[in-house]
Amino acid sequence: MPLVSGRDLLEHAKQNHYAVGAFNFTNMENLQAIIAAAEELNAPVIIQITEKSIAYAGLGYLHALGKFAAETARVPVVLHLDHGKEWSTVIHCIRNGWTSVMIDASKKPFEQNVALTQKVVEVARPVKVAVESELGFIGGKEGDITPEGDIYTDVEQAVEFARRTGTDALAIAVGTAHGIYKGEVRIDFNRIKEIKERxxxxxxxxxxxxxxxxxxxxxxEAGINKVNFDTEIKLAHLAALKNFLQEHPGEYDLRKMNEPGRQAMKEKVKEKIRLLSSEGQNWQ
Structure with missing residues (x-):
């Protein structure tokens, strides 16, 4: 089936009270693992890339992989740009078949974040491409500069931001961090509920x-409809690869080396799909 609109998928998730798993991919094995897991559990899925992935593999290669994966998948698939910080990257993805893009201007002052998001929505809306934006500060690898003031998403600002920008989805800062979380995890569930209600x-x-x-x-349960996963999938692949090389120290065939990693990633993706209650949510 063709790539589906990110707006349609997230609206379905919102109406049916589940979250869609969004999984980063950088190569064929990575992507195959995600699609195989989604098909086995009959779940919709978001496959996404970052600007770092584009620098590594090239936009053309990633688009070709994502488009083919969606067209041959038995479940709804959204192709998403994650953490698009450069205007040129976001626009290039919109023009070249992505069905969802994220404009991440969260480190900019509020008014600049609003203005840039409005510009992206203006371009994306006529061609039915979903726009995700971010408000607040989510630390870790994607954000190495801590802004001044409260890093959590302010509820009143979220309401104003949604009203003024018309963004389709909002990434909020409620206590998580990119990469492997260090220290005690404290998520502000009440903040999620209030932003959702408002x-x-x-x-x-x-x-x-x-x-x-x-x-x-x-x-x-509090109102999240999309959850991003990347690091844990990579670590599952790494563990499987290390184990294979320990058991087969003389092996040099990349196909044999990659197969255990692909299977490990698939099982980890299935674990996350079940966690989000998106199993069996294939509406097409």
Whole structure:
């Protein structure tokens, strides 16, 4: 089936009280693992890339992989740009077949964040491409500069931001961090609930790796409709690869080396899909 609109998928998740798993991919094995897991559990899925992935593999290669994966998948697939900070990258993805893009201007002052998001929505809306934006500060690898003031998403600002920008989904800062979480995890579930009630829009949770499963479940119950996963998938692949090389020190065939990693990533993705209650949510 063709790539589906990110707006349609997130609206379905919101109406049916579940969250969609959004998984980063950088190569064929990575992507195959995500699609295979989603198909086995009959779940919709978001496959996403970052600007770092583009620098590594090239936009053309990633688009070709994502488009083919969606067209041959038996479940709804959204192709998403995650953490798009450069205007040129966001626009290039919109023009070249992405069905969802994130404009991340969260480190900019509020008014600049609003203005840039408005510009992206103006371009994306006519071609039915979903726009995700971010308000507040989510630390870790994607954000190495801590802004001044409260790093959590302010509820009143979230309401104003949603009203003024028309963004389709909002990534909020509620206590998570990119990469593997260090220290005690403290998620502000009441903040999620209040922003959800006040904006009535799909909310996104970034930085979920290392967060206890029960907290993820509570976040979804509170109103999260999209959860990003990356680091844990990479670590599953790394562990499988290390184990294979220890058992087969003389092996040099990349196909044999990559197969255990692909299977490990698939099982980890299935674990996350079940966690989000998106299993069996294939509406097409």
């Amino acid at each position: 904006t009535a829009m799909p909310l996104v949770l970034h930085g979920s790796s290392g967060v206890p499963d029960e907290m993820i479940r509570q976040a979804v």
